[in-house]
Amino acid sequence: MRAAPTGLTLLLLSLAVGQPSAGPVTGPFRLPTPNQALFEPGGESRFFAPTPGRDWQAGTFGCTRTEGRQLHEGIDILATQRDRQGEPTDPVTAAADGVVVYVNRTPALSNYGRYIVLLHRIEGLNVYTLYAHLRSIADALRPGQPVRAGQQIGVVGRSTNTRTPIARDRAHLHFEIAFMLSDRFEPWFKRTEPGERNDHGNYNGQNFVGIDPAEVLRLQQTLGPRFSLLRHVQGQVPLCTVRLRAVNLFWVRHYPALVEPAPAGTDPVVGYELTFAYQGLPFRARPITAREWPGQARLQLVHVNEAETQNRPCQRMLVRRGNRWALSSRGERLLDLLAY
Ligand SMILES: [Zn+2]
Structure with missing residues (x-):
């Protein structure tokens, strides 16, 4: 004979079945083959x-x-x-x-x-x-x-x-x-x-x-x-930070957890300061306003982590021009795709 469901079992059942149309259930990763x-x-x-x-x-x-x-x-x-x-x-x-x-x-x-x-x-x-x-x-x-x-x-x-x-x-x-x-x-x-x-x-x-x-x-x-994927992503080593004059980025909409809140006030957001890891992963975005970034420049390289450029010889976002760093054509291409 089965007992009538208690409040707790109902809660557990609703947790198991629940999350209507919330998309995939959260969960940790496991190895994808028998090789352990x-x-x-x-x-x-x-x-x-x-x-x-x-x-x-x-x-x-x-x-x-x-x-x-x-x-x-x-x-x-x-x-x-x-x-x-x-x-x-x-x-x-x-x-x-x-x-x-x-x-x-x-x-x-x-x-x-x-x-x-x-x-x-x-x-x-x-x-x-x-x-x-x-x-x-x-x-x-x-x-x-x-x-x-x-x-x-x-x-x-x-x-x-x-x-x-x-x-x-x-x-x-x-x-x-x-x-x-x-x-x-x-x-x-x-x-x-x-x-x-x-x-x-x-x-x-x-x-x-x-x-x-x-x-x-x-x-x-x-x-x-105690593992947190979000904290792991937020903790990637920065290679560079780039300003991009574009709003309504897919990446910003798709990864809101990696985007800082827009500053309070009426100054409109005109773009984002994006921080990239060496493989080209944007892992942090900070909205920037017209007052903070006047003018019309579309891209601006604002920071380079010199040590990371040395540690990661396969990074292709940056090139050395004389004694300064600049975005490589690959880096510009990546930003163009993000802004498209
Ligand atoms: Zn492979």
Whole structure:
């Protein structure tokens, strides 16, 4: 016989079912494949897939490619299970509760090969996870579907459209935890790269900037419930601060938790002071008013963290002109996309 629900069980039930149309349920990240060696002492060489002729560091996030000059925007997680042909069979699982926002089933259309993008709402942040080079994608997976953390969405593989294929022994999951730059990537890309194809709308890799997933997973492991993704993002090391004369930025609307309140008073906001981490992630925005920034200048580089320019040889937002720093063409392009 079942007891009638008490007030507490009703509350718990409503919590489990509740949050009508509030989007994905918040939750911490977990590893997206059975490979757990990230958490084992000295397990790195069993966890990260190296590039040919390099060691496991090449499979980590950051300035780890082309002698440190090229950014790797995710982590490459080695396959642990193989079929008789030596092809990987590791299931790929959702890293957190979320919603499917993009599925590319045609490997020829991307250097990511077959890939999936999920959206999660964590501490008020719209954060995306991206799963690339998949061997296969779950048949039923469609944009708009909710997924639970740990739910299988695909199988680890080595699909890509690059001229050099990914060798069987390097089969891996390229995994990103990322932020979206613009909801108008498609028209912006069409205007700036008229000859180039974009088959992925806003879910083109160029419209995402990531943070280090291995760092996030390890911090979660160490800190447990004290880990805060929001504080982690807010605590990124600044590379530079740039003023951008534009209002109504998608990024500001999409990441209000990273935006300071506008100053009180009647002076209109004319733009934002954006602080960027070395990989190009804007992680703080401060509204600025006409009085604070008179004139018509569209962009102004207001601060450079010299030490970070040295520490991160793959940063491409800044160039040295004589004895001063300036925005590189890549940096200007990033700001152009944010403002478009
Ligand atoms: Zn990768």
